[in-house]
Amino acid sequence: xxxNPFYTSEFHGDYDIVSIGRLDLxxxxxxxxxxxxxxxxxxxxxxxxxxxxxxxxxxxxxQIWRDVYVGSNHALNPERYFIVAINQIGNGLSVxxxxxxxxxxxxxxxxxxxxxxxxxVVAQERLLREHFGIELLQLVVGGSMGAQQTYExxxxxxxxxxRAAPIAGTAQNTPHxxxxxxxxxxxxxxxxxxxGGEYESNADVVDGLTRHAHIWAVMGFSTEFWKQEVxxxxxxxxxxxxxxxxxxxxxxxxxxxxxxxxxxxxxxxDVSRHTGGDLPAALRRITARTFVMPIDEDMFFPVRDCRxxxxxxxxxxLRVIEDVLGHLGLFGVAPTYMPQIDRNLGELLATEx
Amino acid sequence: xxxNPFYTSEFHGDYDIVSIGRLDLxxxxxxxxxxxxxxxxxxxxxxxxxxxxxxxxxxxxxQIWRDVYVGSNHALNPERYFIVAINQIGNGLSVxxxxxxxxxxxxxxxxxxxxxxxxxVVAQERLLREHFGIELLQLVVGGSMGAQQTYExxxxxxxxxxRAAPIAGTAQNTPHxxxxxxxxxxxxxxxxxxxGGEYESNADVVDGLTRHAHIWAVMGFSTEFWKQEVxxxxxxxxxxxxxxxxxxxxxxxxxxxxxxxxxxxxxxxDVSRHTGGDLPAALRRITARTFVMPIDEDMFFPVRDCRxxxxxxxxxxLRVIEDVLGHLGLFGVAPTYMPQIDRNLGELLATEx
Numbered sequence: 001x002x003x004n005p006f007y008t009s010e011f012h013g014d015y016d017i018v019s020i021g022r023l024d025l026x027x028x029x030x031x032x033x034x035x036x037x038x039x040x041x042x043x044x045x046x047x048x049x050x051x052x053x054x055x056x057x058x059x060x061x062x063q064i065w066r067d068v069y070v071g072s073n074h075a076l077n078p079e080r081y082f083i084v085a086i087n088q089i090g091n092g093l094s095v096x097x098x099x100x101x102x103x104x105x106x107x108x109x110x111x112x113x114x115x116x117x118x119x120x121v122v123a124q125e126r127l128l129r130e131h132f133g134i135e136l137l138q139l140v141v142g143g144s145m146g147a148q149q150t151y152e153x154x155x156x157x158x159x160x161x162x163r164a165a166p167i168a169g170t171a172q173n174t175p176h177x178x179x180x181x182x183x184x185x186x187x188x189x190x191x192x193x194x195x196g197g198e199y200e201s202n203a204d205v206v207d208g209l210t211r212h213a214h215i216w217a218v219m220g221f222s223t224e225f226w227k228q229e230v231x232x233x234x235x236x237x238x239x240x241x242x243x244x245x246x247x248x249x250x251x252x253x254x255x256x257x258x259x260x261x262x263x264x265x266x267x268x269x270d271v272s273r274h275t276g277g278d279l280p281a282a283l284r285r286i287t288a289r290t291f292v293m294p295i296d297e298d299m300f301f302p303v304r305d306c307r308x309x310x311x312x313x314x315x316x317x318l319r320v321i322e323d324v325l326g327h328l329g330l331f332g333v334a335p336t337y338m339p340q341i342d343r344n345l346g347e348l349l350a351t352e353x
Numbered sequence: 354x355x356x357n358p359f360y361t362s363e364f365h366g367d368y369d370i371v372s373i374g375r376l377d378l379x380x381x382x383x384x385x386x387x388x389x390x391x392x393x394x395x396x397x398x399x400x401x402x403x404x405x406x407x408x409x410x411x412x413x414x415x416q417i418w419r420d421v422y423v424g425s426n427h428a429l430n431p432e433r434y435f436i437v438a439i440n441q442i443g444n445g446l447s448v449x450x451x452x453x454x455x456x457x458x459x460x461x462x463x464x465x466x467x468x469x470x471x472x473x474v475v476a477q478e479r480l481l482r483e484h485f486g487i488e489l490l491q492l493v494v495g496g497s498m499g500a501q502q503t504y505e506x507x508x509x510x511x512x513x514x515x516r517a518a519p520i521a522g523t524a525q526n527t528p529h530x531x532x533x534x535x536x537x538x539x540x541x542x543x544x545x546x547x548x549g550g551e552y553e554s555n556a557d558v559v560d561g562l563t564r565h566a567h568i569w570a571v572m573g574f575s576t577e578f579w580k581q582e583v584x585x586x587x588x589x590x591x592x593x594x595x596x597x598x599x600x601x602x603x604x605x606x607x608x609x610x611x612x613x614x615x616x617x618x619x620x621x622x623d624v625s626r627h628t629g630g631d632l633p634a635a636l637r638r639i640t641a642r643t644f645v646m647p648i649d650e651d652m653f654f655p656v657r658d659c660r661x662x663x664x665x666x667x668x669x670x671l672r673v674i675e676d677v678l679g680h681l682g683l684f685g686v687a688p689t690y691m692p693q694i695d696r697n698l699g700e701l702l703a704t705e706x
Binding site: 174175176178179180182183186187190191192207211214215217218219221222223224225226227229239299300302304305 | 543592652655
């Protein structure tokens with residue numbers, strides 16, 4: 001257990017911690033006290049059928065959704081929907097290596113078990129059902145690892161998901177993404193300060209976290225983002241200042257083991273685990289109306305990978321988001337980003353199912 | 354001075370070491386005894402006007418050109434041309450941090466000076482003129498950093514370069530490439546065994562060199578290379594076996610400081626150094642008939658960056674090479690690669706100038 005002030009309401013606004021009790025894990029073992037950080041907007045109607053689930057991405061929390069995606073001026077409109085964001089296991093607000101204490105004390109730090117995307121979705125389903133009484137979702141939406149969870153929901157619980165919007169992510173992690181994520185993880189593990197996961201403070205691993213940020217710089221944005229110096233729009237004077245003022249501090253405040261836990265989960269995301277490795281068979285289980293929404297300049301979830309999956313989902317559509325930021329367009333920095341998201345999600349939500 | 358058996362004829366076939374004497378460097382300082390490793394094929398004619406220059410890429414030497422690109426069955430045909438490959442400074446066959454001894458002893462290891470692409474081209478021009486009496490080149494051709502040298506030749510010595518074929522590289526390094534190369538360099542520098550450049554053996558830096566190979570895995574090949582498992586054609590059973598059996602040993606035998614020297618040079622490659630930062634003005638100096646040859650799946654020298662430069666070169670043509678391997682298609686592994694190179698270089702060489 002490490003006391004890291006980043007994982008507090010000061011940085012992430014209001015949220016609740018809801019325990020779903022013991023969660024048995026796909027790869028064995030369990031989390032005795034599976035505490036999930038949850039944020040909601042709007043009100044659940046009496047029929048409990050106006051809910052939308054938001055899933056979170058690598059290093060992300062509900063807060064970016066609050067800041068950028070959710071509001072009465074957006075498709076994710078709390079005046080119409082009851083919107084629930086559940087932080088993924090390992091993200092540091094929900095149960096994670098750095099905060100495992102109490103009944104989870106044996107899972108602290110390097111002892112945290114391997115968690116799959118499917119474990120998250122099982123936990124989320126239980127939380128929605130037991131805590132809110134929600135058995136049906138108008139929409140599941142998430143970006144990147146959130147897209148992995150979205151696909152997992154649609155494959156695992158097809159009767160509960162009316163619509164699905166995986167943004168900038170895949171149903172089955174690609175080998176290239178595996179290698180990319182491994183390179184990210186290596187930056188952390190190779191820092192002597194990481195100490196096999198038994199550091200005393202994330203500050204001990206600042207070198208590894210900084211290198212990890214630099215790999216994100218290479219892959220998280222597009223080549224054209226750098227060429228056009230789009231960071232100037234964010235009030236930086238040089239790419240180095242942008243790295244030092246934005247990307248490095250973004251990651252160095254985080255917990256290294258938490259990032260490693262999510263990275264492993266990302267690497268192993270694969271809905272074909274339900275079908276003995278048969279991806280088309282898994283995707284055929286999807287009955288949700290699905291808009292697959294890759295970002296055109298994404299370096300590691302390229303459009304063609306997303307299209308290849310989309311083409312195997314009945315009644316789905318490919319809705320490419322144009323954004324020179326590439327994958328990290330997900331931050332919603334470009335003024336042209338959210339209008340595209342809202343237009344597509346709005347259209348999806350308006351679709352009769 | 355480190356004795357590294359990789360940098361010998363055992364691994365690189367026959368080559369000569371030619372000293373051009375003292376080379377004063379763009380950024381100040383000098384190399385007292387600038388020894389360049391040179392290989393030639395064919396015979397220089399009496400008029401000394403049938404020469405082709407090959408430049409080398411990051412981590413590469415003349416040997417890949419001998420193995421793949423040069424031969425009587427190729428456009429680079431020694432029966433028609435006198436072909437000279439000059440290894441770049443820092444590559445370990447030519448003068449480099451690990452082999453600086455004798456009159457260069459003060460430049461050994463961490464004391465090696467910063468070398469620019471322009472320094473290489475000045476050294477190459479002098480070597481060709483003083484050693485071979487060559488004042489005119491039918492073609493300058495190189496891939497990646499070799500393309501940087503090719504552009505530098507065409508801008509710096511327009512009267513000496515009749516034709517130019519920069520493959521998979523740019524005249525002005527992009528900011529994204531800078532960050533990519535920085536990430537590569539960080540892998541080496543972050544290894545405690547590197548010891549500020551004063552290690553005793555490249556084996557001391559095997560962890561850093563291995564991580565460096567892993568970054569190449571993410572960027573050197575295309576996403577589709579990994580998805581299609583193209584490595585199976587190279588007789589590997591898994592991507593991990595491919596990494597361990599090919600990409601890791603490719604780099605771990607090399608000298609860390611030599612790689613860092615080349616990486617810095619790559620980062621700072623920019624023909625607009627001749628024109629006060631005005632890239633179009635620099636490219637307007639080119640009079641060579643130029644085929645710009647990006648590889649369609651290249652992750653870090655994308656076609657659009659190469660096209661943007663090509664469009665500013667009078668009489669040039671864009672000839673895109675299709676290769677799912679991406680940047681490392683340069684190794685010529687795909688059976689469809691060399692036919693494209695030969696067709697384009699053959700056509701270029703057949704062009705009257």
